[in-house]
Amino acid sequence: MASIDFEHIDKIYPGGTQAIFDYSLTVADGELVAFVGPSGCGKSTLLRLLAGLETATRGTLRIGGQAVNALPPQRRNVAMVFQDYALYPHMTVRRNLEFPLKMRDLPRAGIERQVQWVAELLGLDGLLDRLPRQLSGGQRQRVAMGRALVRQPTVFLMDEPLSNLDARLRVQIRAEIGDLLERTGITTVYVTHDQAEAMTLGDRVAVMDHGRLQQVAPPRQLYEQPINTFVAGFIGNPPMNLFPARLTATLDGGLRLLLGDQTLPLTLPTPTVDRWRAWLDAPLTAGLRPEHLRLAAGDGGLSATVGDAEYLGHETLLHLRIDGMTAPGPLLVVRLPGIRPFHKGEVVRLSPDSTQLHLFDADGLALVNGTVGADHIL
Numbered sequence: 001m002a003s004i005d006f007e008h009i010d011k012i013y014p015g016g017t018q019a020i021f022d023y024s025l026t027v028a029d030g031e032l033v034a035f036v037g038p039s040g041c042g043k044s045t046l047l048r049l050l051a052g053l054e055t056a057t058r059g060t061l062r063i064g065g066q067a068v069n070a071l072p073p074q075r076r077n078v079a080m081v082f083q084d085y086a087l088y089p090h091m092t093v094r095r096n097l098e099f100p101l102k103m104r105d106l107p108r109a110g111i112e113r114q115v116q117w118v119a120e121l122l123g124l125d126g127l128l129d130r131l132p133r134q135l136s137g138g139q140r141q142r143v144a145m146g147r148a149l150v151r152q153p154t155v156f157l158m159d160e161p162l163s164n165l166d167a168r169l170r171v172q173i174r175a176e177i178g179d180l181l182e183r184t185g186i187t188t189v190y191v192t193h194d195q196a197e198a199m200t201l202g203d204r205v206a207v208m209d210h211g212r213l214q215q216v217a218p219p220r221q222l223y224e225q226p227i228n229t230f231v232a233g234f235i236g237n238p239p240m241n242l243f244p245a246r247l248t249a250t251l252d253g254g255l256r257l258l259l260g261d262q263t264l265p266l267t268l269p270t271p272t273v274d275r276w277r278a279w280l281d282a283p284l285t286a287g288l289r290p291e292h293l294r295l296a297a298g299d300g301g302l303s304a305t306v307g308d309a310e311y312l313g314h315e316t317l318l319h320l321r322i323d324g325m326t327a328p329g330p331l332l333v334v335r336l337p338g339i340r341p342f343h344k345g346e347v348v349r350l351s352p353d354s355t356q357l358h359l360f361d362a363d364g365l366a367l368v369n370g371t372v373g374a375d376h377i378l
């Protein structure tokens with residue numbers, strides 16, 4: 001087992017594309033960190049750097065404390081699983097599993113022991129004599145993982161390993177992977193563009209955008225305390241609603257939020273109010289998750305107009321715009337339990353849970369207690 005350290009890594013490809021900017025992150029021994037971000041943000045590049053398939057332009061990469069920048073892939077004891085699992089089609093499962101060990105000239109008995117270990121670990125016992133085409137997609141994926149695990153790597157790298165599977169199978173295999181990695185305790189970097197996958201699998205989740213690490217935190221912290229508008233708008237399904245707003249002072253020394261020509265009173269203790277003085281009347285971005293917007297019973301709250309409603313059975317996602325914004329405001333999503341019929345153009349009253357309100361400065365950075373920082377919500 002081994003820890004992984006990225007220390008100020010830059011990667012510039014021949015031709016000049018800079019894919020990674022000053023990336024620093026430590027993955028602890030036995031930890032599973034999910035790297036997540038939109039397509040093209042640099043996730044696979046980081047994985048390829050770890051595997052030794054690319055070299056860093058600047059910075060140091062360590063596995064188990066040892067700098068590996070100059071170490072060829074075969075000397076890193078790193079195993080990688082890709083999205084197209086590329087099993088050898090003419091070889092049985094057993095021979096596919098044996099292959100990485102035969103390449104290393106291990107004695108026959110050792111090879112058999114290792115194959116048996118991995119077959120038991122992954123529930124492949126009954127499938128060892130089948131060819132890949134005689135397996136289901138999920139079984140093939142398990143064999144691919146087995147082939148990566150069979151040489152007992154110190155580090156396991158997974159690059160979108162579930163993207164070829166249908167939705168149901170994906171959930172099942174995701175759970176199996178989580179269980180497997182917990183049992184083996186192998187340090188793992190798991191790359192995905194799917195935030196739900198990252199949040200369910202990762203001990204921590206590292207969110208990146210345009211080659212830069214945005215935030216790394218346990219899933220719950222990422223959800224509750226996003227460091228900037230990118231993370232807030234990326235994590236969650238649907239993600240956090242973000243909309244322009246201003247803070248103003250009330251006559252009695254409190255604060256309220258201005259949204260176009262509507263106002264939302266905020267209940268904050270007085271010492272906290274003082275901390276927000278510097279932000280009064282500055283253009284800010286407010287953030288509220290879909291589950292923190294409710295429908296008001298009477299005529300209080302904010303007026304909004306329904307654009308669309310998605311009836312999902314267990315819940316209704318209501319898409320609406322807050323009334324009275326100068327430009328047509330962004331579409332907000334409200335999550336309501338059960339099926340609640342609405343029609344387009346209907347005016348509703350929203351009562352946001354202002355204790356769950358997030359505020360971000362003009363650069364998109366989270367404001368915590370009136371300070372640019374990341375630790376807490378308001």
Ligand code: ADP
Nearest residue numbers: 013015017019038039040041042043044045046
């Ligand atoms: P992701 O895995 O997040 O989709 P990648 O790491 O594949 O992102 O790519 C990051 C950036 O680097 C993209 O702009 C991509 O076009 C560029 N890139 C990736 N591989 C190469 C390469 N071999 N040569 C030049 N540019 C590349």
